[in-house]
Amino acid sequence: QVKLQQSGAELVKPGASVKLSCKTSGYTFSTSYMSWFKQIPGQSIEWIGMIYAGDGGTGYNQKFKGKATLTVDTSSSTAYMDLSSLTTEDSAVYFCARCPPSLGAPFDYWGQGVMVTVSS
Amino acid sequence: DIVLTQSPALAVSLEQRATISCKTSQNVDNYGISYMHWYQQKPGQQPKLLIYEGSNLASGIPARFSGSGSGTDFTLTIDPVEADDIATYYCQQSKDYPRTFGGGTKLELK
Numbered sequence: 001q002v003k004l005q006q007s008g009a010e011l012v013k014p015g016a017s018v019k020l021s022c023k024t025s026g027y028t029f030s031t032s033y034m035s036w037f038k039q040i041p042g043q044s045i046e047w048i049g050m051i052y053a054g055d056g057g058t059g060y061n062q063k064f065k066g067k068a069t070l071t072v073d074t075s076s077s078t079a080y081m082d083l084s085s086l087t088t089e090d091s092a093v094y095f096c097a098r099c100p101p102s103l104g105a106p107f108d109y110w111g112q113g114v115m116v117t118v119s120s
Numbered sequence: 121d122i123v124l125t126q127s128p129a130l131a132v133s134l135e136q137r138a139t140i141s142c143k144t145s146q147n148v149d150n151y152g153i154s155y156m157h158w159y160q161q162k163p164g165q166q167p168k169l170l171i172y173e174g175s176n177l178a179s180g181i182p183a184r185f186s187g188s189g190s191g192t193d194f195t196l197t198i199d200p201v202e203a204d205d206i207a208t209y210y211c212q213q214s215k216d217y218p219r220t221f222g223g224g225t226k227l228e229l230k
Contacts, residue, residue: 035219045167045210047219061218095166104150104214106157108178110166 002026004111022079022096029077030054033099040092086118124222137199142211155215162207
């Protein structure tokens with residue numbers, strides 16, 4: 001079955017960067033898109049951007065350009081998101097989710113989420 | 121960006137019907153398909169896809185969940201509501217980028 005396993009919680013200092021991972025199994029990694037999301041506890045979900053695992057092509061929400069960088073490693077079927085120049089406003093739960101390669105497809109499988117806390 | 125508006129909360133009794141609405145700032149239909157999806161999220165968990173393209177039940181989702189609507193007005197119906205359905209429900213559009221979600225409707229017990 002399809003699984004997306006995210007890395008563990010992170011506590012990072014302001015100004016630092018963090019790299020989150022999303023290891024997948026149960027489907028052909030290179031033929032789907034992977035999106036990333038931000039959710040501050042008690043608030044709604046924001047779409048950060050997406051990456052096509054087949055060729056590494058990316059698309060970002062303008063709000064997160066310069067903040068997030070998405071990459072993939074097809075040899076390990078893992079997607080990554082780098083978050084840079086962290087501030088307390090980046091403290092949130094971050095999810096990865098698969099999106100099939102069809103027009104307007106939903107996010108059908110999600111990782112369990114990872115809490116990132118930015119604090120000195 | 122397309123804005124999705126949901127009521128913040130809805131109180132229902134078990135075994136009754138719950139109707140959750142989502143209104144969009146722009147038409148999210150294209151080529152006869154509504155690019156509107158619904159997710160359920162319980163505290164501390166990831167969202168789960170319930171309904172895709174307006175009215176299609178996702179794999180493994182009970183038939184008491186249904187979706188309807190088109191254009192700018194959409195509805196998620198749960199009938200009958202069970203205790204396990206107490207959660208927050210989000211609508212999401214995939215007509216345009218950036219993908220956007222509604223603010224969520226928290227389903228509560230009366």
